[in-house]
Amino acid sequence: MPHTPQIRIPATYMRGGTSKGVFFRLDDLPAAARVAGAARDRLLLRVIGSPDPYGKQIDGMGGATSSTSKTVIVSASARPGHDVDYLFGQVSIDKPFVDWSGNCGNLSSAVGSFAIRAGLVARERIPQDGMAVVRIWQANINKTIVAHVPVTNGEVQETGDFELDGVTFPAAEVQLEFMDPAADEEGGGGSMFPTGNLIDALEVPGLGTIQATMINAGIPTIFVNAEDVGYTGAELQDAINGDVRALAMFETIRAHGAVRMGLIKDTGEAAGRQHTPKVAFVAPALDYTASSGKAVAGKDIDLVVRALSMGKLHHAMMGTAAVAIGTAAAVPGTLVNLAAGGGKPDAVRFGHPSGTLRVGAQAEQVNGEWRVTKAVMSRSARVLMEGWVRVPGDAC
Structure with missing residues (x-):
């Protein structure tokens, strides 16, 4: 009986704030998964190891919690004033669906450093030493995030003495600015308080x-x-x-x-x-x-x-x-x-x-x-592993 071999996809496993997720460049995904839809969802579910009736995600990259069942897709942005587009997928642990309805603020702190390493930020925008300002378009909610990523000797600095409760070890501080963060499209047509009331x-x-x-x-x-x-x-x-x-x-x-x-x-x-x-x-x-x-x-x-x-x-x-x-x-x-x-x-x-x-x-x-x-607010981020993630070839 013939079997479909596994395929490998370039990926980076990163911690951002108090979350972890699998990061992809959009262009590295299989062609069918480069656009929103069932093929993309099937692929990401298989990468993370969902749906898992055992609730452990043993056969995937997920950690069986909401903080560790996450995926990110990043691409160069065609939007004026932005470096990259960032799309976040929250993968259900026990059900076969990926929720695209919101952002992950913790993983937002890793997007800037991932984008720099992936060659998605123009080299002239990255200082030899200092702070790289990465302008991110958050595609789930159509908002701008500005990440201030520390750079040393032309490379992203990950180590440091910034301590974040919920993360065991110190790292370099990444400051995030969430610009005009009130939602535009849902809950009241853009009102920050969709019911019109404070309480x-x-x-x-x-x-x-x-x-x-x-x-x-x-x-x-x-x-x-x-x-x-x-x-x-x-x-x-x-x-x-x-x-x-x-x-x-x-x-x-x-x-x-x-x-x-x-x-x-x-x-x-x-x-x-x-x-x-x-x-x-x-x-x-x-x-x-x-x-x-x-x-x-x-x-x-x-x-x-x-x-x-x-x-x-x-x-x-x-x-x-x-x-x-x-x-x-x-x-x-x-x-x-x-x-x-x-x-x-x-x-x-x-x-x-x-x-x-x-x-x-x-x-x-x-x-x-x-x-x-x-x-x-300030968070921290670092690469945990990079290389390829493998999934069965019929995953998408």
Whole structure:
């Protein structure tokens, strides 16, 4: 019986922030996968090892968590003022689909260095020593990200002393600027607050009516108060990810919030849109112990936030959700802002399961509508492995 041999595709396995993913140059993909569609999705599912009913992704590059079941496609940009186009695919672990509905803020920090190494950034734009400014078009959400990538002796610098909670070892700092990050096309036709309210009364079956701030900035996110869902805001992964009823409650919140945000027409569509929106719960600053055993002092942070990604509590914080947190904190009257003590802060430091993170945002009111001009945060990134990824030839 004849068998289809494996093919090999140039790829780079990278960590970006607190996520990992497989990075490709668009031109290196098989011809059928260079365009959006079923062939591309089949290929990426096979690369990552999905769908896997065992939930382990043993036969692929995925790590069986939302943070490690990710793919990135990068190409030279024809868009004026941009160096590269960046497309992110969140691969479902146990279902046969790739979610293209949002960005990954963590992997955004690796796109600039990947693009430089891949020869996608003009050589004259890369200093011998200093900071390379890589202008990225985020193709999932049609937004600009500016990455400041350190360069030493003409090469991307990956090592350094910048420490990021949720990442074990220090590395070089990469600063990201998310320009005008409020979504344009979904949830209210471009309004940062798609319902028109800073706080909504959200009816959730089995829970009742709770307060929610629903925002489109970085990634569509539904914020609720920790106490309204029975938590303190100091929880770690095991407190929620092992609780089937808790996960079901958060998925119900997510589904009903997505309808209110205009992202889906009815709650039945939520299962086919796992990546967005995110759900997060917030509370005023308090003392707690992070997953590493590190003590986090309430006096050193402005608030605590816990967020769910792909149906599980995230081990740290998604980069795009951090943008949503910083933006919502900058707008007086949101649940995030109130948890942080009110006012109009330009930046907040929040506590998450792995430690703390600082994110800044510049928000302003224009003709009665809130808009954010830029959100800024620092991450780190490095190459873990490069070469070829192999998949059966009939994968796409």
